[in-house]
Amino acid sequence: MTAISFIVPMYNSASYLEKNLKSIAQMVGQKRAEAEVLLVDDGSTDETRAIAYRYAKKYSFIQVIEAFHQGVSVARNLGVANATGKYLTFIDSDDEFAPNFVDVFETLIVKEPDLVFVDLETVDKDTLLENIDAKQKISLFKLINRGRGNTGIGSKFFKRSFLEQYNLKFDPEIAISEDALFNYQAIDRASSILLSPQKFYYVLESHTLPYYNPKILESEVRYRKKTATLFKTYFDKDTVGELLWTDNKIKLIGYIRLVDRYFGPQYNKNEITLGEAAKCLRNIAENYAYTTSFKDKRHDNVLGLRYRVFRRLLAKRLYKTTLIEVNPLSWTKESNLGGFTMTKFSFEDKLRAVNMYLRGYGSNTVAKVYKVKNHSNILMWVKRYQKYGIDGLKVRYPKYDYDGNFKLNVLNWRKRHKASYPETALQFDISNPGTIATWQRKLDTKGVDALFTRRGRAKHMTTNNNKQAEKSELSELERLRAENRALRVENEYLKKLDALVQKRGHRKKNIKSSKN
Structure with a gap:
């Protein structure tokens, strides 16, 4: 045999x-x-x-x-x-x-x-x-x-x-x-x-479905029912809480996926109202016992900033606010599982990771060595390096706005080639794919004129020589200061979010007490 x-x-x-x-x-x-x-x-x-x-x-x-x-x-x-x-x-x-x-x-x-x-x-x-x-x-x-x-x-x-x-x-x-x-x-x-x-x-490539998938809702509910049925026979033996830990992780990630990849995109495309989407999410959370996972902080270490924000909002049952936060324009995509987090890898880290990959190591191995949450980031850095050299890996802080005609060219290219935002960013050497998403949103909601609103000096499509002249290299001290600022921004955001959640909680209590 x-x-x-x-x-x-x-x-x-x-x-x-x-x-x-x-x-x-x-x-x-x-x-x-x-x-x-x-x-x-x-x-x-x-x-x-x-x-x-x-x-x-x-x-x-x-x-x-x-x-x-x-x-x-x-x-x-x-x-x-x-x-x-x-x-x-x-x-x-x-x-x-x-x-x-x-x-x-x-x-x-x-x-x-x-x-x-x-x-x-x-x-x-x-x-x-x-x-x-x-x-x-x-x-x-x-x-x-x-x-x-x-x-x-x-x-x-x-x-x-x-x-x-x-x-x-x-x-x-x-x-x-x-x-x-x-x-x-x-x-x-x-x-x-x-x-x-x-x-x-x-594992060399990411095996994810398209970001929005119409089958996600039905699939997730069916998956939830089957796992709940299977685990039900084990809970009386769960003396140290291991199964509760596992079940909460499964529920949390599955539910956030519904928010981020099903209801959020539908709301952003005006296919469903905010109230309708929030009502559906509330019913699903309560009918399939997802709510017990929302306050479980133990899984934050596998969630990106964006998904951690979702969990905190969901813990307070703020379904509408969570849906509003699904707007992709304010976030930088970093991982499939953890959602979207702020960029935190230096030029030196990226260059070392790329060199390791080019020496024959798999992207998964490189990601583990450099503590990159998703190996697809390694593959993107390699593509940028192969196309633009070491300049493609540098942390850039643009001082110029982009010309409206350039924005239109980028969006038209993306439409013609049916390309993703990261693919388009790679094509035009734009360091942050979210920038292109912002342009697309402006075009969809405010029209072409919105793309010609300038901020500071205009940046036009230029020759390679002009591009090279515009690029400046930050000193090591400036780079470290910039990274520290980014970390402070993340911490301040989370503090403000907690304050907002607590304020809304007190407001609800006051309303209930006044009614009584």
């Missing part, structure tokens, strides 16, 4: 699939008879299938499975149905893996545990847990939610007979966190698990 099946869902992956497949071949190494790789194409419209078939012809352990476009969950389930390995795992088509890992994996399954979790930083040696009881499973639920979380499906291996015995499958109706639910369900049913620090999976 094949020892392990690697299931790889693919959808329009042509730009990075070849690099991925080369890494898979190195990961399998000489153990070709012990491994199979199932490339499940989810209805790609680019050259993905052609590349996949080329590698399937080259390597006998690679197979291609064609399917209609139905989403990653259906593709993964199809892979499970076709797998023949004793164990199976799921990997993305744009990541890389440790060479010769199949050799290592065979040493991990000698006692045939139901589950094998690798890449764990919280264990220093292979640890086998057998006859797992409820308290141990509660600890495992928390383990995969540590820090910014490892609830994704990567680095987790499942005995195929175990999945078949309990009919465990991915839920196609859940668009976000479907892998986390699968992991919880597997832990719930497992009787044995091996935890290992062995290195296997190197």
